[in-house]
Each structure stands twice: as structure tokens, then as C-alpha cells.
Amino acid sequence: MSYVDVFNGDADGICALHQLRLASPQKSQLVTGIKRDVSLLQKVQAGSGDEVNVLDISLDKNRDDLHRLLEAGARVRYFDHHYAGEIPQHAALETHIDTDANVCTSLLVSRYLDSAYLAWAVTAAFGDNLYSAAQQAAVPLDLSSEKSEQLKLLGTCLNYNGYGSSLDDLIYHPDALYRLLAPYSDPFSFIHEEPGYAKLQQAYHTDFDRVTAITPDYVDDGHALYVLPDARWARRVSGVYANQLAQQNPQRAHALLTNRPGGGYVVSVRAPMNNLKGADELCRQFETGGGRQAAAGINHLPTEDYDRFVAAFRVAF
Template sequence: MKNFDVFNGDADGICALLQLRQSMPLDAELVTGVKRDIQLLDVLDPAVASRVTVLDISLDKNREPLEGLLHAGAHVFYCDHHFAGDIPEHPNLEALINTAPDVCTSLLVNGHLRGAYAHWAVVGAFGDNLDDSARAVARTLELDAETVDLYKRLGTYVNYNGYGAALSDLHFHPAELYQLMRGYTEPRLFVQDAVSSFEKLEQGYEGDMSSASTLNPEWESDSAALFLLPDAPWSRRVSGVYGNALANATPARAHAVLTQKANGGFLVSVRAPLSDKRDADTLCRQFDTGGGRAAAAGINDLPGDQLGSFIDAFSAIYS
């Protein structure tokens, strides 16, 4: 029998697992992927799974394999902040799920561990673009402004690294990035020791964001704007963090970033207005392969012929 740590490949998933394993070390096989690879429980064999930790992936999207694991006798700890639907009742399931717009998985784990490794919770919250929540935890740690800024940059870069259509688009495999950071209880010590890794992420982020900064909206209104990115590795990497940057720059406006795919469809990232974090998940779940949370959601494969329908729905919700 084997233990498995299953986690989203973005900053929130990685930082949630860092906290858990620094508090409760466990020999476990890592299961992760690009940020949009969320149906991760499908790869587990219930016959060999003993203890499974699941972080930052929607229970609703993993319901069937989760029930299979529980039925086979696996013990599952499930922590997440995305739409879950009905949560199964089972003695082997410990579910810590909260879909409030100012909460992420790293913050839920931080509360679960009573702040034992809160530095990583700050990084994870910044990575999920929850700046107010991140700064609230940072104040309890009495971090100086320079360290808070460093944690914000690290969270942004680690989150950026998770985006891509395939692992080949990323600068680091998310499991590799987790392994690089797992020996550090404080993120600033990681940055101090792993200078080349931090600089690789920083330079990649700045280069890709520079490319995105030249774009104009494909469609816009007073309350919403839609940007169209080309089918290229840089645009697939930047799609999520570019949406965050747009939201931060114009907090009263909703934003959609659509990245063209080779199949003629689009990878979609939606950010609700920061001043009114609602309905991004409601919008995206109207389309196949869509999901997420109220403040930020996406569609993995929007068919090209549904672009007009998406714009109509986007405009209607955020009018």
C-alpha cells in the first residue's frame, strides 16, 4: 500500500503541501501537473492507495475517483476552496472545504495547523492574488515590508510557473519546485539559497509579462474587458497571472484572458472584479471543461464557435 500527496501545480497547492509536510512528514508519492490539470485522482489505483492527501483541486471534478478510493478503504484528507457540490459522508474522509472568496487552500491549511508554518501560507495567498488575506497573515508574523514584498513576488512567480497547456511549457515541473522548497520553513531562506531557481522564475515572468503588456482588449465595456492571446508557450504561461495583473490594475472591472489553442479553441481565465468577487465560477461552469471559484475561474477548452456565446454570458454577468 502507498501514500499519495495530490496537489494543484500552482502556488496555492504547493504552499499548502509545504505546510502540511513540514508539520507532518510522510513518505508519499507526489501527484501533480499543470494548474489546469485538476482531475488528478483519476490516476490513482484504489487498490494500492492507503492514505491520500488532496489539496487545491475541486472535489466536484474528482467525485467519482474519490468515492472509489473511500470505498476501497483509503483514508483521505481533502482541503480545497473551489466549488465542491455535495461532500460525501464517509468515516475515512476528512474534508476541509471553504469556498469564501478571500480564502485559499494555503490559508485553510494554515488555520488547520494553527499558524505553525504561516510564512508559506502568505506566499500561497499572494500567489492566488489574495493580497489582503496574505497581508493579514503577514502582520501576525510581524514581517517587514521588504520580506512581504519578497513573498508576494515569490508567490506570483510560483503561480505563474503552473500555467501551461503541458508540462513542457513550464520552467519547472511543479513536483520539482516543491522538492526544491520543502527543506525551508521560511520562504526567504529558500530565495537566499536557491538564487538561480528564483531568478529563472523571475526572468521568465518578467519576459512573458512584457510580451503581454503590448496587447489591447479584443472586446471591452465599462465594466469588463476581454483579451485574446496567441497560441504560444509564453502566452500559455502568462494567461493566469496576466489576468491577476489586469484585475489589480482595474479592480472595479472584470477580465477574461483567452489563449488560442492549436485545435481552434481557447483556454480561458476569468477574474471577477476585486471590488466584487463573484460569479467567475458561475460563468465558467456554463461551458464544458469550466470550473473554479467565485473570484477566479477558467475553461480548459472553449470551442472556437462558442466565443460569441462566452462574450454574451461574460457581458451579462458583469454588466
């Protein structure tokens, strides 16, 4: 028997796996990648007697490989909050899928584990820009304002690390970042004791200072669209900056288009915080688009589709 843990390389995927493995320590093969590398099951080979955990990647984007693994005899446990489409019915498949806009995968795992590692789920919810959900989930923890802000920054930094066009853009490979977290059952111990976290914070603050100098290409009362340069720092910070803009201007939808090295754009979309829906539907109009109701993206928007995207963005929100 072998164990395989497949997880999105962002805060939610990492914290979801961390909770599961704190509850059930087990040596496993780790399969992950940059945040937008969501077709991860194609990298998995598993068969009869093997157990596969899948965390924070769309079932719809991995449907064929999920069927392949089930037919090969693997048992699969699936936690996610992205658009799933029709969920297969199979004796070897256990699903915990909820696409509500105020839920993230780590909160689903926390629910499954009876809140055993709730502070890590709160961290992930902050990282996924679900501030209200994070604060509501954190009530039993009775956090001070200072500790709440520490978890918010931690979640933001973990999420920031997942963005890039390749692993070379990232500060840490996501499996390496997970391994930094693995010894810590308490996120506050990680915050105060892990030297690698200071490195991640410094990079985040440096990149964030750069991006705040960029002005929008298009803005009105309900929309703002920014175009970022073809630079590693811009690719790293695009998603968390989109989250920050959404928090600062809750009545607006936001789109950040980052120039790709080979042409075209990588797109991050955030629905208005006061109406968390529509981002996934907008992005699925384009070939490489997907995501969830509140936050979605397009992996490659051709340059010639810029005007079509702007028009669709204005209509969607």
C-alpha cells in the first residue's frame, strides 16, 4: 500500500494537507505545483490498495484521471470548494465538496476533523481572502486582535508563495513550504520559531511595495482592471494584490492581467466582496479559465482577446 497526497500549492491546499497529516501522520508521496497547476491527478500513478488524498483542486478539471485511478483500484478521498460538475458515484470515492462562496478546503477539512487544528483552517481562510469566514471560524479560539492579524499575514504569505508561471518564480516549492509547516501543530509556534517564515515575509513585503505603485488601466464604480509587467515579482504578487484590492473596495470587481513571458496574460479575477459570485462563470468563458464563485482566473488570455475579456468583465459584474 502507498499513500499519495495531492494538493494545491496555495495556502488552502497546504493548510488542508497539514491538518490531515497532523491528525493522521503518514509518510506519503507529495504531488503539488504552482497555484494554477490544477490538473494534478495526471501526475499520480496509484492502484489497488493505494490511498490518495486530493485537496483543493477542481474535480471537474481532473475528472478523467480520477476515473482512471478509481478504475485502477485506488481509494480516493476528495476535499474541495471549486466547481466540480457532476460528482462520480463510486464505492472507493469519498467526497467532501462544498462550492459555497464562504467556504475553503481547509475549513472543510477542519469540519471533518471536528476543528482539531482550527487555527490552521483560519489561516487558510484568511489566505483565500475569506476574511469574514475566517473571523467567524476563529470565534472558538478567542484570538486577540494581534493574533488574528498574525494569522491573516501568515495566510497571505502562504498564498503569495503559490503564484507564478513556473516553480522558478516561487520563493519556496510548495512541497518544501509544506515541510516547513509540518513540525508545527500550532501556527503561532511556526510564526515565532521558523526562520524560513521570515524569508517569505520579506519577499512578500518587497513585492507588494512594488505592485502598489501601478495604476489601473480601467476603473469605474463597479470595476477595476490592472495590467502588470512580465516580471517574476509581478507574477508572485498578482493574486494577493487582487485580494487586497477586493478588501479595500468591496463594491468593485477586480481583474489583474499579468503579462506572460511568451505573450498574452495570466488573469486573476475577484468578485465584489459584497456579492461573492460570478468570477468562475466569467473565467470559464475563456479556454483556460476556471476557479470558484468569489475568485477565479485564466491561465492564458491571448493578447487579441483583451478587448473581449474587458467587455465580458464589465457585463459579468
